[in-house]
Amino acid sequence: MPAIERLAAATRSAPLWSKDDVTVIFVLGGPGAGKGTQCAKIVTDYGFKHLSAGDLLREEQDRPGSEFGEMIKSYIKEGTIVPLEVTIQLLENAMQATREKDNKSLFLIDGFPRKLDQAHAFERTVVPSKFTLFFDCPEDVMLERLLNRGKTSGRADDNIESIKKRFRTFVETSMPVVNEFQTQDRVAKVDATKGADEVYEDVKKTFKEWDIKPITLKFVQTQ
Numbered sequence: 001m002p003a004i005e006r007l008a009a010a011t012r013s014a015p016l017w018s019k020d021d022v023t024v025i026f027v028l029g030g031p032g033a034g035k036g037t038q039c040a041k042i043v044t045d046y047g048f049k050h051l052s053a054g055d056l057l058r059e060e061q062d063r064p065g066s067e068f069g070e071m072i073k074s075y076i077k078e079g080t081i082v083p084l085e086v087t088i089q090l091l092e093n094a095m096q097a098t099r100e101k102d103n104k105s106l107f108l109i110d111g112f113p114r115k116l117d118q119a120h121a122f123e124r125t126v127v128p129s130k131f132t133l134f135f136d137c138p139e140d141v142m143l144e145r146l147l148n149r150g151k152t153s154g155r156a157d158d159n160i161e162s163i164k165k166r167f168r169t170f171v172e173t174s175m176p177v178v179n180e181f182q183t184q185d186r187v188a189k190v191d192a193t194k195g196a197d198e199v200y201e202d203v204k205k206t207f208k209e210w211d212i213k214p215i216t217l218k219f220v221q222t223q
């Protein structure tokens with residue numbers, strides 16, 4: 001992932017895609033709020049491509065020869081935000097690849113933007129988002145979920161020390177993003193404390209309000 005690609009992108013005078021061509025929904029919420037769980041459900045019913053910024057960073061971290069691997073590892077363990085150039089380039093590359101391979105134009109971008117500079121840079125150089133789906137969940141509930149997930153996830157940040165740091169980053173750095181989008185009436189807040197299926201019912205209501213329609217399966221009779 002040459003840094004030169006991002007330098008070129010940063011000087012774009014307009015986003016790569018318009019909102020008419022590409023629909024992006026940002027999915028935010030504290031660590032363990034259930035973003036990935038809900039995105040998996042949305043993909044099935046609405047045909048979005050799910051891109052998790054955290055997953056893309058972990059892949060890049062583990063990619064042999066990555067010049068960013070050690071840096072990403074340290075940011076993730078400390079629960080801090082990797083410099084925007086790296087994350088946005090990974091997202092843009094994944095979106096380009098999806099459009100070329102599957103001809104898809106609907107993207108759920110999970111766990112991003114986590115910082116105001118990322119939000120501004122992505123919307124200026126890649127594509128403005130349609131809205132942000134925000135999963136609202138108190139820390140005690142998220143803590144229990146993450147410690148439980150940590151028994152099997154193998155994630156280097158599902159331990160109490162990293163979790164506390166991630167909570168702090170969320171409050172201090174990521175909530176300002178939600179608050180800024182809120183002032184632009186571009187946030188749909190969903191209560192994430194209920195069971196996963198109940199939360200999803202609220203997600204479906206929200207999608208209806210934002211005029212996002214489920215995919216319809218066509219059954220072709222063969223006889």
Ligand SMILES: Nc1ncnc2c1ncn2[C@@H]1O[C@H](COP(=O)(O)OP(=O)(O)OP(=O)(O)O)[C@@H](O)[C@H]1O
Pocket residue numbers: 029030031032033034035036037038054111145146148149192193194195196197199
């Ligand atoms: N509504 C829910 N009720 C109970 N458990 C849930 C719910 N949603 C998700 N979980 C569980 O909580 C854990 C965290 O969920 P998930 O991975 O979806 O969260 P996340 O927001 O993507 O977290 P992270 O920010 O760390 O990526 C998982 O073990 C998941 O199975």
Ligand SMILES: O=c1ccn([C@@H]2O[C@H](COP(=O)(O)O)[C@@H](O)[C@H]2O)c(=O)[nH]1
Pocket residue numbers: 031052053054055057075076077078079080081082083087110111112113114118157166
């Ligand atoms: O835009 C982003 C998104 C994520 N990170 C780092 O990754 C970890 C894990 O993210 P999850 O969404 O929980 O999988 C996060 O704590 C950050 O350290 C990032 O830097 N930038």
Ligand SMILES: [Mg+2]
Pocket residue numbers: 035036052054111
């Ligand atoms: Mg997740």
